[in-house]
Each structure stands twice: as structure tokens, then as C-alpha cells.
Amino acid sequence: MFRRGVLAVLLASWVPYATAQDISDAERFSIPLEQINGIIQTEASGDYGEYDDPALTDTEQEALWLDSTVWQWSYNLVDRTDTLGRGYDFSPYVVCSKVPGLSGVERFDAIYQMLEDAAVDIDSGVFEGDSMYNDDDMTCRSVSAETAVFRAAIDTQPPEVTQYLQVQPMLSAMKMIEGTFQGLIDLMNDYDCTETGTCEKDTGGVTVVSSGYGGRRKGRFLQENGSSEDLTLVISLSPIVLYYLRTNEVSYETIINELLTFATGDNGMHVAEASFYDFSVDAGDMVTDRMMFYSNVVNNVTSMTTAMGSNECLDNALPNDVKIARMGNNETVSVRVETISSVMTEQELDDCLWYLVHSLTLHPYVKYLELEAVVVPLPEGPGDTSAAPSTLLPAAASTSMLAAWVVSAAVGSFLSI
Numbered sequence: 001m002f003r004r005g006v007l008a009v010l011l012a013s014w015v016p017y018a019t020a021q022d023i024s025d026a027e028r029f030s031i032p033l034e035q036i037n038g039i040i041q042t043e044a045s046g047d048y049g050e051y052d053d054p055a056l057t058d059t060e061q062e063a064l065w066l067d068s069t070v071w072q073w074s075y076n077l078v079d080r081t082d083t084l085g086r087g088y089d090f091s092p093y094v095v096c097s098k099v100p101g102l103s104g105v106e107r108f109d110a111i112y113q114m115l116e117d118a119a120v121d122i123d124s125g126v127f128e129g130d131s132m133y134n135d136d137d138m139t140c141r142s143v144s145a146e147t148a149v150f151r152a153a154i155d156t157q158p159p160e161v162t163q164y165l166q167v168q169p170m171l172s173a174m175k176m177i178e179g180t181f182q183g184l185i186d187l188m189n190d191y192d193c194t195e196t197g198t199c200e201k202d203t204g205g206v207t208v209v210s211s212g213y214g215g216r217r218k219g220r221f222l223q224e225n226g227s228s229e230d231l232t233l234v235i236s237l238s239p240i241v242l243y244y245l246r247t248n249e250v251s252y253e254t255i256i257n258e259l260l261t262f263a264t265g266d267n268g269m270h271v272a273e274a275s276f277y278d279f280s281v282d283a284g285d286m287v288t289d290r291m292m293f294y295s296n297v298v299n300n301v302t303s304m305t306t307a308m309g310s311n312e313c314l315d316n317a318l319p320n321d322v323k324i325a326r327m328g329n330n331e332t333v334s335v336r337v338e339t340i341s342s343v344m345t346e347q348e349l350d351d352c353l354w355y356l357v358h359s360l361t362l363h364p365y366v367k368y369l370e371l372e373a374v375v376v377p378l379p380e381g382p383g384d385t386s387a388a389p390s391t392l393l394p395a396a397a398s399t400s401m402l403a404a405w406v407v408s409a410a411v412g413s414f415l416s417i
Helices: 004-014 020-029 033-039 058-075 104-121 147-156 180-188 239-246 252-274 276-282 289-302 312-321 346-362
Strands: 091-097 126-134 139-145 165-169 191-193 199-201 206-210 220-224 233-237 322-327 332-337 366-371 405-410
Touching (some): 020 058, 020 147, 033 058, 033 091, 091 126, 104 126, 104 139, 139 147, 233 239, 239 252, 252 346, 276 289, 346 366
Antiparallel strands (some): 091 165, 126 139, 206 220, 233 366
């Protein structure tokens, strides 16, 4: 894991805007992994070593989590709107208020007013999202804001006020709802690929079944049903995007195009630079199995670039095979990906698809990403075979090429009005 001094040196050389005070603020106001797991069930523990062999201890996971939080806070300080879109700097955060003696609404409003005042002072904005957690002692909501807003609030408010504030940047693992990683592996493995690169669906199709929706814990089952099922992802966009869409400042097409530009532009360097996992591997520091997995995916895709500067995944597969269409009137867009390139090998196509998934979780427009599933009845008893538990594979299990992939990006309209 990063030692505090080493991390500070690396960040100082990589992000000139990250001061020692910024690093200290990120550490003091962050939300520990254990607490995050009580707010929303995501792939965070999996990405941070819970399923490694041997698994990281709780202390090791928390240390790596804090390193990643500090890194993300510092990354978010850099202005990238000129190259990546007007809303890119408004990163998603989990903001928690612990002001005592108030209702949930009053408790959060007290903290949110402080953030709004700070945003006005620096000519910025802060955009409130849905409620993520509320009990007698703490209220948490999603918020889109420039990191400078939190810096300004912390700098201008006394400790007796800021002591009730917690701020956690949405790390990539926090955006992937629990079960999504394994579900993707299960569905990808449902395809048979020959050495010649042709792929066929196995006779026993797989349907992923999720109980419940959104950011809460869900049970996941697989059902053999003998049919070919599309792979569907549900993407809830961050508060800044929902604000843009409501005010007609930005179209759906612009949002999706900016997501794709982020993924495909600059030979994949936008994604590589936004990935703490890739940063950690390049720094030669200790990483978990999944961090190494995603870093390898990013490096494998960027390494596809030929001497002539072309890249089959970034120049052809993703830009040309991603089809965008709005679905109905409920703020939904479908993105169909038909990766049928005969040029890429099985492994290259595999990497291309995982690279797309990772890029989505890294973009500040994305708040959550999860599998959308066909719901079937869960088993009622020992004799009920309508659904069977999924067989868990190793976290770094290899996958087979997915010849036709359908992704529906459903914009979750959770913004409080």
C-alpha cells in the first residue's frame, strides 16, 4: 500500500494543484470503506481485496481505500472541461451530514447550505442528488460539485461546523453495484469461441436475476432457460447531468458522445489517467487482483495502437458499433454494441469490452452502473428449481469473447426536486 509520504510525493509531481492541505482534507473528511458498505452495496470491497487469495485484511483494505480517495480528490482538482466537456469537473460525491438534533432533511440542508455558499463565493455550483442514507444520526446524499467547492467550505468554516461533514468522491468501484462484476463474467463466459475467432451462444442461455433495484443489496441468481439473452447495463447519471437534461442545456446525444469521447479519445489516455488502478500499477505499488485486472485491460487496449496510429477497439469497434437511441419518455437511452470485428483476436475483443465498462465507471457523469435483469421467481423451497444460485468464479477469472453485446443505459431520475 502507499505510505502517506510516498503518496504525497507522487501526487505533488502528478497533480500540481494538490497541496498538502488538499491531501489532509481528503483524509480527514473521507468516508471509510466499512461505512460506505453500510450506505450502498457496491463492488468496492471486491475491488479492494476482499476476494483476493489471500484476502486483504480490513486494515489493509481501509488503507488502500484511503489512498484511492486521496488520489481521486486530487485528480478531481484538475480542470479538464476544455477537452472532456463542460460538466466533467463536477464530480459525483457522497456527502454525509451528522448535525445533531435535526430531522434528516434539516440535517442535510444545514450542510448543503454551507456548500452552496462556498460555491457562490468561487463562482461555481453544487447539485444535489437523491437520498442515499438516512437514520437518526446521519443523512447522506449524492452531490455533483467541483472539488474546489469543498476546499472553499472547509477553508472558510470553523471546525465546530465542518466536524459534521463527510465527503467521499465516488470511486469507480462505488459506481458498480454489487454483483455486476461477476454477472459480466458469467454472461461473457456463456459464449463459446473457437480458435478462429468465431463465437456462438451456448445452448443453455443465462438470465441474470436481481431482486430489487438501485443502490441496495440484492440477491443474484442464474437461470438456464435455453434462450439467447441480451446483456443489459443500467446506468444512473450523476446530478449534474440530470440538471443539464432538465434545463435543456445539454442533450442526451451530447452526454453519450462525451462518454464515448472520454473512452476513445487520445488513444485511451483519458481513461488511463483517470484510473487509480493503472496509476498504482505504474507506480509499482501493491494492488489487488481486480486493480491489476483493470489496469491490464487498459494497457492491453492502448497497446493495440499500430505504428500507423490506428486502434481497432478505440477507432472502430467502440465508435462505429455503439448505437444510441432514446427509449420512450422516461429519460432512457439504449446503447447497442455489436463487436463483430474480424480483425481483433478473442482476447483483444474481450479487453475492448471490459475497457468500455471501466471507462464508464471512471466518468463523472456516471453515478451507478449495474446489470438489468429479467426477473424470474426466486426458489421458494428445496423442490423449486425455477432459479439456482450462481457459481462464483475467481475475481480475476478469464472471459471469452462476447460477439454481440447490448447495453441499455437507463438514466435514473432520482434527483430530488
